[in-house]
Amino acid sequence: xxxxxxxxxxxxxxxxxxxxxxxxxxxxxxxxxxxxxxxxxxxxxxxxxxxxxxxxxxxxxxxxxxxxxxxxxxxxxxxxxxxxxxxxxxxxxxxxxxxxxxxxxxxxxxxxxxxxxxxxxxxxxxxxxxxxxxxxxxxxxxxxxxxxxxxxxxxxxxxxxxxxxxxxxxxxxxxxxxxxxxxxxxxxxxxxxxxxxxxxxxxxxxxxxxxxxxxxxxxxxxxxxxxxxxxxxxxxxxxxxxxxxxxxxxxxxxxxxxxxxxxxxxxxxxxxxxxxxxxxxxxxxxxxxxxxxxxxxxxxxxxxxxxxxxxxxxxxxxxxxxxxxxxxxxxxxxxxxxxxxxxxxxxxxxxxxxxxxxxxxxxxxxxxxxxxxxxxxxxxxxxxxxxxxxxxxxxxxxxxxxxxxxxxxxxxxxxxxxxxxxxxxxxxxxxxxxxxxxxxxxxxxxxxxxxxxxxxxxxxxxxxxxxxxxxxxxxxxxxxxxxxxxxxxxxxxxxxxxxxxxxxxxxxxxxxxxxxxxxxxxxxxxxxxxxxxxxxxxxxxxxxxxxxxxxxxxxxxxxxxxxxxxxxxxxxxxxxxxxxxxxxxxxxxxxxxxxxxxxxxxxxxxxxxxxxxxxxxxxxxxxxxxxxxxxxxxxxxxxxxxxxxxxxxxxxxxxxxxxxxxxxxxxxxxxxxxxxxxxxxxxxxxxxxxxxxxxxxxxxxxxxxxxxxxxxxxxxxxxxxxxxxxxxxxxxxxxxxxxxxxxxxxxxxxxxxxxxxxxxxxxxxxxxxxxxxxxxxxxxxxxxxxxxxxxxx
Numbered sequence: 022x023x024x025x026x027x028x029x030x031x032x033x034x035x036x037x038x039x040x041x042x043x044x045x046x047x048x049x050x051x052x053x054x055x056x057x058x059x060x061x062x063x064x065x066x067x068x069x070x071x072x073x074x075x076x077x078x079x080x081x082x083x084x085x086x087x088x089x090x091x092x093x094x095x096x097x098x099x100x101x102x103x104x105x106x107x108x109x110x111x112x113x114x115x116x117x118x119x120x121x122x123x124x125x126x127x128x129x130x131x132x133x134x135x136x137x138x139x140x141x142x143x144x145x146x147x148x149x150x151x152x153x154x155x156x157x158x159x160x161x162x163x164x165x166x167x168x169x170x171x172x173x174x175x176x177x178x179x180x181x182x183x184x185x186x187x188x189x190x191x192x193x194x195x196x197x198x199x200x201x202x203x204x205x206x207x208x209x210x211x212x213x214x215x216x217x218x219x220x221x222x223x224x225x226x227x228x229x230x231x232x233x234x235x236x237x238x239x240x241x242x243x244x245x246x247x248x249x250x251x252x253x254x255x256x257x258x259x260x261x262x263x264x265x266x267x268x269x270x271x272x273x274x275x276x277x278x279x280x281x282x283x284x285x286x287x288x289x290x291x292x293x294x295x296x297x298x299x300x301x302x303x304x305x306x307x308x309x310x311x312x313x314x315x316x317x318x319x320x321x322x323x324x325x326x327x328x329x330x331x332x333x334x335x336x337x338x339x340x341x342x343x344x345x346x347x348x349x350x351x352x353x354x355x356x357x358x359x360x361x362x363x364x365x366x367x368x369x370x371x372x373x374x375x376x377x378x379x380x381x382x383x384x385x386x387x388x389x390x391x392x393x394x395x396x397x398x399x400x401x402x403x404x405x406x407x408x409x410x411x412x413x414x415x416x417x418x419x420x421x422x423x424x425x426x427x428x429x430x431x432x433x434x435x436x437x438x439x440x441x442x443x444x445x446x447x448x449x450x451x452x453x454x455x456x457x458x459x460x461x462x463x464x465x466x467x468x469x470x471x472x473x474x475x476x477x478x479x480x481x482x483x484x485x486x487x488x489x490x491x492x493x494x495x496x497x498x499x500x501x502x503x504x505x506x507x508x509x510x511x512x513x514x515x516x517x518x519x520x521x522x523x524x525x526x527x528x529x530x531x532x533x534x535x536x537x538x539x540x541x542x543x544x545x546x547x548x549x550x551x552x553x554x555x556x557x558x559x560x561x562x563x564x565x566x567x568x569x570x571x572x573x574x575x576x577x578x579x580x581x582x583x584x585x586x587x588x589x590x591x592x593x594x595x596x597x598x599x600x601x602x603x604x605x606x607x608x609x610x611x612x613x614x615x616x617x618x619x620x621x622x623x624x625x626x627x628x629x630x631x632x633x634x635x636x637x638x639x640x641x642x643x644x645x646x647x648x649x650x651x652x653x654x655x656x657x658x659x660x661x662x663x664x665x666x667x668x669x670x671x672x673x674x675x676x677x678x679x680x681x682x683x684x685x686x687x688x689x690x691x692x693x694x695x696x697x698x699x700x701x702x703x704x705x706x707x708x709x710x711x712x713x714x715x716x717x718x719x720x721x722x723x724x725x726x727x728x729x730x731x732x733x734x735x736x737x738x739x740x741x742x743x744x745x746x747x748x749x750x751x752x753x754x755x756x757x758x759x760x761x762x763x764x765x766x767x768x769x770x771x772x773x774x775x776x777x778x779x780x781x782x783x784x785x786x787x788x789x790x791x792x793x794x795x796x797x798x799x800x801x802x803x804x805x806x807x808x809x810x811x812x813x814x
Contacts, residue, residue, distance in 0.1 A: 136160040136237035140173060142193040142222060142230045148172040148186065151232055160216070160239050162209030178205040178213065192222045192233055203240070215244040267343065267364035270350075273357050275300045275316045287343065287366055289336030300362075305332040305340065319349050320357045330367065342371035370718075373751050376744075377712055381682075384458040385734060385744070386436055387443035395457035395465055399516040402455075402469050406511065409470070414477030414509035416466035416484065417523035418446075421502040421535040423462035434494045438501060441492050449487035454480065464503075465520070474509035474540065481505050481538040504530040505538035556612045558594065559605055563621050567593045570625050573793040574642065574802055575764060575786040578778050583803055585643040587679070587786065588626040589793050590618070615649035620661050622646055627676060629796055631669045637803060645677045645707065650684035654691035659698045666702065673703025679730065681709045685720050696724055707764070712748060721759065728784075729756045733767025736787075740776045753780050 130137050136157035141149040153168045161168065161176055173189070174182040181204055191197050199221040206214045217238045222230035261268050267284030269277055277298050285292055288303070300316070301309035308331050315327040327347040332340045347362035382394040390398065399415065406413040420442065427435040439462065446456045446464060453469045466484065468477050484505065491498045506527030508519050526541040533539065562568050568590065575585035592600040609615050623646055630644035652658045666673055678699060685692060696706060707728035708720060712735060721729075731752050738745030749765070756763035765777050768787030777785055791802060 130154050133236075136216075136235075136239070138168075138235045138237065140189070140220065140233045140235055142189065142233055144193060146172075147193055148174060148189045157237060160214065160237060161206070167209075176206050178207055181205055188220070189233075192220060192230065195222075195224075195229060198222050213241075214239060215241045264363075266366065269300075269362050269364070271300055271316070271347075271360040271362065273316075273320045273359065275313065275360075277303075278359065284364060287341060287364065288333055294336075303333055305334060308332065315347070316360065319347060319360060322349075325349075327362075330371070332371075340368075341366065342368045373748075374718055376748070377718070380712060380748070384443075384460075385738075387440055387458050389443050389447070389464075390455065390457040392457070392459050395455075395459070395467070396516060398455055398457075399467050399519065402467055403510075403514050403516055403519070405469065406514070410511075411469070412471035412473055412476075412509050412511050413514060413519070414468040414471055414474060414480070414507060415519045415523040416468065416477065416481055416538075417506040417508075417520070417527040418464040418466065418484070418503045419527055419531065420462035421504055421531070426499065430494060430497065430499075434497075437494050438492055438499065442488060442501060442503075445487045445490075446484060449483050450480070465523070468509075471509065474507070477507050477509050478538070478540065481507055485538070502536035504535050506530055506541065507538055508541040555605060556608045556614070559592070559609055559614055559618075560612070562592055562594075563617060565595075567595065568618070568621060568625075569593055569599070569795070570622065570629070571793040571795055572629070572799045573786055574791045574799065575645070575784050576790050578774075578782055578785055582640075583642050584784060585645055585677070586799060587645045587793075588622060588629075588647070590622060590647075610649065610651065613651065615651040616657065619649050619652045619658070623658075623661055624665050627665045627669045627671050630675055631671045632796075633803065634671065634675060640803075641675065642803065643675050643677055643705070644671075645679055647679045647709065648684070653680070653684060653695050656695060656698070659695060659702070662699060662704065663702055674705065677705035677707055677727070679707045679709040682711070682720055685724070693723065700725060710766075711752060721755075721761075726761060728762040728764055730764045730766050731782075733787075736765050736767045736773055736777075737769075739773045741772075746776070749777075749782075750780050753782050756783075757781065 130152070131154050133154055133156055136159075137154040138150055138157050139152040141147065141151055150168050150171050150173065153165050155165075158165055158168065173185055177185045184202075185204065188200050188202065192200070199219065201217070201219045203215065203217050206216050208214045217240050219236045220233045221235075222233045224230040262281050264281055264283055267281065267287045269280040269284050272278055277295055277300060280292070280295060285295065288295065295303070301312040304312055311329065312331065315324075315329060318324045319327050325348060328345065330342060330344050332342050335341050343364040344367045345362055345364055347360050349357045350359050350361055352358040382391060383389065384391050399413075402413045405411075420438070423435065423438070426438055439458075442464065443456070443458060446466070450456060450466065451468070455467045455469075457465045457467070459465055466480065468480050471477060485503070488501055488503055491500050493499075504527050506523040506525065506529065508522035508526060510519060522541040522545075525545045526539045529545050530537050530539040539545075569592070571589045571591055572586040573589060574583045575587065576582070577584050590602050590606075592605055594600050606615075609618055626644050626646050630641070633644075634641040648658070662676070665671075666676070680696070700706060705727040706724065707730055708724075708726050709730045710732040711729045712732055720726075729752060731749055735745045735749050735752075739749055740746060753763050755761075762783045764784040764786065765773075765782050766786060768774055768777065768785045768789050770789060773787075774785065774789055794802075
C-alpha cells in the first residue's frame with residue numbers, strides 16, 4: 022500500500038511537469054503508473070535505460086526505497102524521483118525533435134529537384150561522396166551505388182579538379198564555412214555538364230567539420246542560353262556598327278543614345294555633336310511635330326512600327342532624306358525601354374521623285390507649268406473668282422509661223438525662241454497672272470482678280486509689246502509674232518469652256534491676219550460647228566469601215582528581233598483623207614465615242630495578232646493596244662477582251678494594254694480592279710509616257726505593270742541634255758530593279774539608239790527603226806527582221 026501511495030505521488034508530479042508536451046507526458050505517466058508494482062517499475066526503468074541507463078537505475082532504486090521506508094522518507098524520495106522524471110521528459114523531447122529533424126532532412130534531401138549530396142571533409146577521405154539523392158544521380162548519369170564512395174574529383178572536369186580540391190580543403194580546415202561556384206562536371210556519358218555548386222560545412226560545437234551538405238544545380242541550358250545570347254548580342258553589335266544604313270537608339274523621350282557610323286556619315290556630324298540630342302531637333306524645320314507624335318504613338322503602343330520619310334539638314338548645309346523605320350524595345354516587364362530606328366538614305370530617290378514630279382507638272386524646255394498644272398490652277402482660279410465675285414480670263418497664245426523657224430533655222434533655234442518667249446511672257450505679267458506652255462508653240466496665260474474682261478485686253482497688249490522686240494538666234498534677228506485669243510467669265514465658269522473659247526478666239530486671230538488678239542465672241546462658234554461636223558462623221562466611221570489600224574514595231578535592243586507591235590489608230594476620212602489621232606481623238610473623247618472606238622481597236626488588233634501568231638508561231642510579236650480613260654473602271658473592257666480572246670483564239674499573253682499616268686489619276690479602286698481583272702485573264706500591262714505624270718513611282722507601287730515606256734520627250738534630249746539623259750538612265754535602272762521591261766519611245770537618231778543600248782534599255786521603237794504602217798507593210802518587216810533595219814535617213 023505504501024508503494025502504491027508513493028507511485029501515485031510520483032505520477033502526479035510527473036504529470037504536472039509534462040503538461041507542455043502531451044506525447045511525452047503520456048509516455049512518462051504510463052511508465053510511472055506501472056511502478057505500483059516493483060517488478061513493473063523495474064521493467065520500466067530498464068526500458069528507460071534505452072534513453073539513459075543511469076537515470077533508469079536511479080528511478081528503480083528510488084521506487085524500491087519508497088516500498089520499505091516510512092511515509093516521511095517516501096515523501097522525500099518522491100521529490101527526488103520527480104526531478105529524475107523531469108530529466109527523462111526533456112531527454113525524450115530532444116530525441117523526438119531529433120527524429121523529426123532527421124525525417125524532414127531526409128524527405129527534403131531525397132525529393133529535392135536539384136542534386137543533393139553529403140561530402141566527407143575528413144582529411145583521410147576528403148571529398149568522398151557519403152550520400153546522394155535521385156536528382157544527383159540523374160544529373161551525373163550514375164546510380165547512387167556508383168556514386169557512393171567516389172570522390173568529387175571524379176565528377177568535375179579534369180581542368181577544374183585542382184580548384185575543387187582547394188575549395189574542399191578550405192572547408193575541411195575551417196577557413197571557410199561554405200562556398201558557391203559555377204563548375205564544369207563530366208556526365209557519365211562523357212558530355213560536359215555545367216553546374217552551380219553550393220557546399221556548406223556541418224560541424225558540432227567547435228569540433229572540426231566532418232562533412233558538407235552540397236546542392237548541385239544543372240545550369241547547362243542556362244549557359245547555352247547565355248552563350249547564344251552573347252552570340253546574338255555580338256552579331257547585333259557587328260550588324261549595328263557595320264550596317265550600311267544609319268541605325269540609332271533613342272530613349273522613350275526621343276533622345277539619341279547611340280548611333281552607328283553610317284548615321285554619322287549620313288548627317289555629316291561627329292558623335293559628340295549628336296548624342297543626347299532629341300531626334301525632332303535633327304530633322305528639317307516643320308517636321309519635328311510628326312516625329313514627336315510618331316515616337317509618342319510607339320511608346321504608348323498605338324502602333325508597333327513607325328515609318329516615315331524625313332529630311333535632315335546635313336552638316337554642310339544640304340538636305341538629306343531618310344526613310345525612318347522604328348520600333349520599341351521592351352524591358353523584361355513588357356514596358357518600353359528604348360527605341361531602335363533604321364534610317365535608309367533615300368536622298369537620290371527623293372530627288373528623282375521631286376524632279377519627276379516637277380517634270381510631270383512643268384515643261385522641260387521652258388520650266389513653265391504644263392497642261393496638267395495649268396488645268397488644276399485654272400480650276401482653282403475659277404472657284405476663287407466665284408467666291409470673290411471677280412472675273413478670270415484665259416489668254417491663248419500661238420507663235421505665228423513657228424514651223425518656218427524650225428524648218429529654216431533648225432530645232433535648236435526653235436527651242437531657243439520658245440525659251441525666250443517664255444521668259445518675256447513671265448516677265449511682263451502681273452503677280453496674280455500665271456503663264457503655262459501647253460506644248461509645241463502654244464502658251465496660255467491665266468489672269469485672276471479681274472473686275473471685267475477689259476483688263477484681260479490690257480494684259481494681252483502688254484504681252485504683245487514684250488514679244489515685239491526682235492530675237493537674235495545664231496546671228497539672225499527674228500521678229501516673233503503671236504496670235505492671242507481671249508476668253509473671260511465671271512463666277513461659275515468651267516475651265517474647259519474658257520480654254521476652248523480662248524482657243525477658238527486664237528484661231529480667229531490667225532484667220533484675221535496673225536500678230537493680233539481677238540476676244541471670244543459667240544459668233545466664233547463656227548469653229549465649234551466644224552468640230553460638231555467632225556464628231557458626227559466620226560460617229561459613223563465604224564459603221565462605214567473608215568477606221569484603220571497601223572502598226573509600229575518594237576525591237577529588242579540586244580538581239581534586233583521584232584518582239585512587239587503597237588496598234589495606232591487612223592481615220593480614213595472621206596473628204597479630208599487619212600487623219601491621225603491628234604486630229605480627232607479630242608472630238609471622240611468629248612462626244613463619248615471612245616468606248617465603241619476602243620472596242621473596235623481591241624477586236625481588230627486581236628484578229629491581226631492571231632493572224633501573225635498563226636503565221637510566225639513563237640516568233641509572232643506581242644500586240645500592244647492603247648486604252649482610253651473612258652474604257653477603264655466600268656468592267657466593260659474586261660468583258661470585251663474576254664469575248665475577243667474566246668472568238669479569236671489569241672493567246673492572252675500575246676495581248677498587252679498601254680495606259681498613261683493621266684488615265685490613272687483619280688481612277689481609284691474601280692480602275693485598279695479593272696486592270697487586275699485584265700491581268701487575271703493573262704494580259705500584260707504597260708505604263709505609257711512614263712515620267713510625265715504626277716506620281717509615276719506611286720503607280721508602279723499600286724499596279725502590277727509588266728513594261729515601262731519612257732516618254733519620247735526624254736528620249737529627244739538623250740545624249741545632249743543632261744536632265745533628259747539622267748532621267749532616262751534612272752528609269753532604265755528602276756525598271757531593272759523592279760524586273761520591268763523598259764521601252765524607249767520616239768527613237769529617231771542613231772545617237773539615241775546607241776545611248777539606249779549603252780544604258781541597258783530593253784526595247785525601242787521610233788522612226789529610226791520603223792515607221793508605223795498597215796498590216797501588209799509589217800508583214801514584210803516580220804518576215805525579214807533578223808536584225809535591226811538600216812536607219813532611216
